[in-house]
Amino acid sequence: MKIEWIEDFLSLIEAGTFSQAAEMRHVTQPAFSRRIRQLEEWLGVELIDRHSPRLALTPYARTYEPTMRDWLARLYAMRSRIRADAKHGPRAILTTQHTLTVSYLPRLLRHFRHRAPEARLQVRSSDRRDCIRNFQRGEADLLLCSELEGAPLFADREEIERIPLGVEQLIPVCAVDQQGQPLFNLGGECHLPLIAYDDDSFLGEVLANPYLLDVQRRFDTELVCETSFTIGIRELTLSGLGIGWLPHGLIEEDLTAGRLISLLDSLGGPKLVVACYRHPEAESAPLETLWQLMHDRPPSI
Structure with a gap:
């Protein structure tokens, strides 16, 4: 099996036709078609549905296309690392x-x-x-x-x-209104929208008990978003969607600039x-x- 056969197959998917893919790969169309056939013979399965009037992949090709892309990327990455180690x-x-x-x-x-x-x-x-x-x-x-x-x-x-x-503090924060005050009032029977971490994520487990549980006991809360992406929670918090717990190092500039405001004294947060x-x-x-x-x-x- 040759690496160029995998590259040919992925180029065919990107181009959409054999003729355009052959042009991308700088070979004649008959030579390109032969290389796709050679890949299929090596794999022992057909990758292209040749009964379709347009280019169509077989179920095997659709299933394993991402794996082929990943394998090829890893192979070239390994080559780059080997060359860099040999040189530097x-x-x-x-x-x-x-x-x-x-x-x-x-x-x-x-x-x-x-x-x-x-x-x-x-x-x-x-x-x-x-x-x-x-x-x-x-x-x-x-x-x-x-x-x-x-x-x-x-x-x-x-x-x-x-x-x-x-040590880094995990801080509950929210966006501010035009007067620089917290967008969500923690006094009285207020409604608090929460941006939470997935339950099975590290920060989700850290916050679940007692911090998030305590907030849910004290306030009328609504889970408006749940994700494992800390950076995404920062962006959603800045947009005013709700209250999120974020590492101090990630939002230090936002706190200093007044884009976010800390609710740590009211809601608490763990130290990491x-x-x-x-x-x-x-x-x-x-x-x-x-x-x-x-x-x-x-x-x-």
């Missing part, structure tokens, strides 16, 4: 959740660049659960994540090294610890350098 030397891989990628990671990266510009680092941003799984599988050298205060990850794994980098983990058996010069920099006065949370 090894690098450390850090995995972190989406929220920290926006709120804290930029400051940490500036710290790294200022103190050790030669230390190479690759960042992989994903859901917190996926980050933890990738780290446990050895697919990342470093794990940067948020934890509930007093409940560190891997508490039963003494061999995994941990550096606590700081931002920590970094590494496997002791993972060794490389960039990893050792970056790990030491996190010990040595890292930027505040």
Whole structure:
């Protein structure tokens, strides 16, 4: 099987016809058709429904097209990493959740660049659960994540090294009216629209009890949105849709500028610890350098 056959097949889907796809791939149409046939023969199934008057994929092709795209992207990414490592030397891989990628990671990266510009680092941003799984599988050298205060990850794994980098407050906030006052009045029997995290997400579990439960007991509440995307909750809160709990580092500028207002005194919120983990058996010069920099006065949370 040749990689170009997969590329041909994906080009055919994008072009919509054999003739246009052949032109995109800079081959004659008969040669292009032969390559699609060769891919089908290698797979043992037909990808194109040739009884249809227009280009139509078979059920197998529709099912596995995303997998083919993902496989091809991963293959080229691996080639790029191999070439970069061969040219510039090894690098450390850090995995972190989406929220920290926006709120804290930029400051940490500036710290790294200022103190050790030669230390190479690759960042992989994903859901917190996926980050933890990738780290446990050895697919990342470093794990940067948020934890509930007093409940560190891997508490039963003494061999995994941990550096606590700081504490971050999760703050309930809402947009403001034209007078700069909270858009939603917490006095009296008010109606509070809430923008919540999915129940099975980390922040959803952290807020469920006692914070969200307490708010639901005290006020007439309505769940207007439920999502696992912290950045999305920030945007919806700014739009005035409702009240959401957000990490201080993500909304520090919004609070300072008066676009959002804190309701922490009234509604409360948990504190999160931002920590970094590494496997002791993972060794490389960039990893050792970056790990030491996190010990040595890292930027505040």
